[in-house]
Amino acid sequence: MQSSIFPELYPVKKPIFLASLDKLVQLPTKPVIIPSDGKGNKRSKKSLSTRASRKYHTNQILAPLLYYAKEIDSPLHNHYQKAFYCNNTLTQINGKLTGKYCNSRVCHTCNRIRTAKQINGYEPIMARSIAEGNKIAFATLTIPNVKDTELKDTIRLMKKQLSLIQRVITERRGISAKGIIKLEITWSYKRKDFHPHFHILSDSFEYNQMIIEEWLKRFPDATIKAQDNKYADMDIALKELFKYSTKIIDTDNSKVNDKTNRIAHVNLYALDVIMNALYKQKTITAFGMKQLSEDIESLISQEYYDLPPTQGELIETTIYDYENHCYKKVMAYEWVIDIEWIWDNNDWFYNGIALSDYVPKTKDKFSFHFHYK
Numbered sequence: 001m002q003s004s005i006f007p008e009l010y011p012v013k014k015p016i017f018l019a020s021l022d023k024l025v026q027l028p029t030k031p032v033i034i035p036s037d038g039k040g041n042k043r044s045k046k047s048l049s050t051r052a053s054r055k056y057h058t059n060q061i062l063a064p065l066l067y068y069a070k071e072i073d074s075p076l077h078n079h080y081q082k083a084f085y086c087n088n089t090l091t092q093i094n095g096k097l098t099g100k101y102c103n104s105r106v107c108h109t110c111n112r113i114r115t116a117k118q119i120n121g122y123e124p125i126m127a128r129s130i131a132e133g134n135k136i137a138f139a140t141l142t143i144p145n146v147k148d149t150e151l152k153d154t155i156r157l158m159k160k161q162l163s164l165i166q167r168v169i170t171e172r173r174g175i176s177a178k179g180i181i182k183l184e185i186t187w188s189y190k191r192k193d194f195h196p197h198f199h200i201l202s203d204s205f206e207y208n209q210m211i212i213e214e215w216l217k218r219f220p221d222a223t224i225k226a227q228d229n230k231y232a233d234m235d236i237a238l239k240e241l242f243k244y245s246t247k248i249i250d251t252d253n254s255k256v257n258d259k260t261n262r263i264a265h266v267n268l269y270a271l272d273v274i275m276n277a278l279y280k281q282k283t284i285t286a287f288g289m290k291q292l293s294e295d296i297e298s299l300i301s302q303e304y305y306d307l308p309p310t311q312g313e314l315i316e317t318t319i320y321d322y323e324n325h326c327y328k329k330v331m332a333y334e335w336v337i338d339i340e341w342i343w344d345n346n347d348w349f350y351n352g353i354a355l356s357d358y359v360p361k362t363k364d365k366f367s368f369h370f371h372y373k
């Protein structure tokens with residue numbers, strides 16, 4: 001509950017204390033008005049609409065995932081439910097919207113925030129290293145694909161070996177570097193198995209190369225052909241690194257009646273296996289620099305300049321009249337009631353009014369094909 005006076009939310013030209021009491025009393029009692037589509041509204045309207053689009057697309061997958069998780073009694077059923085309701089209610093207090101974030105990796109909304117946080121945190125450090133004359137190298141470490149039942153243990157082993165390798169390189173060979181390691185898991189539709197692998201972005205090609213050499217010694221089944229190390233442009237490499245930890249959608253654009261019909265294949269079985277393997281696991285490790293948390297704040301508020309005024313009630317209040325140098329009592333609106341915008345399919349609503357005006361466009365409408373094994 002907020003209790004402050006914001007007369008400027010109403011289009012009064014004069015300062016409120018100079019207006020007559022009669023005029024103030026005539027103000028509408030339920031001022032929930034969506035501002036017309038003037039030029040000034042576009043920026044925040046657009047940002048809310050992008051936010052709505054992310055939630056809409058996440059829920060397209062989460063609704064069947066929830067159903068599937070219940071059917072198979074997945075330990076992550078509640079976790080998916082939390083993601084389904086991520087930002088379900090946006091509480092508005094004056095020009096501020098507050099949402100509750102789920103922090104899940106299946107949530108597009110939270111993934112975007114997580115990615116931005118990581119890039120903003122690591123980018124300046126890597127940029128400094130480039131300025132000192134180092135070059136960015138991007139490596140990939142793989143092992144042969146594994147079955148669903150082997151995934152968790154395999155990840156544990158890969159992580160353990162990689163950290164041992166790094167210790168050997170630093171302590172015994174005295175070579176250090178700065179960088180980020182990212183764990184990814186993909187699913188092979190053809191072979192019905194999982195492909196856990198690491199991406200390493202570092203400021204030393206040589207360091208990456210040594211990791212690959214050690215990796216091949218410790219995983220004799222891994223082939224040298226399947227490992228990779230190359231120089232990279234930092235911005236491209238960072239984007240690549242944080243793009244996703246799991247590729248959950250395979251899109252397939254096929255022409256149907258001259259219109260592009262985008263089919264999104266989602267394998268719910270594979271998605272659930274991967275999410276279980278990554279649950280409460282770190283997927284990003286920094287070395288040679290400070291580690292950032294992968295978690296995002298559970299409550300985030302954002303300010304918008306064009307939100308409709310929240311409901312207020314007329315109360316008698318004391319203000320200072322600068323012209324006559326005295327205090328006087330006036331009737332003014334006190335903002336006491338928060339607006340709760342509730343999500344329904346593709347937008348947040350309050351009293352039948354849509355908040356973002358997001359409507360899924362035809363080009364955004366995938367026809368989803370859900371697979372269960």
Ligand SMILES: [Zn+2]
Nearest residue numbers: 086102107110
């Ligand atoms: Zn979320």
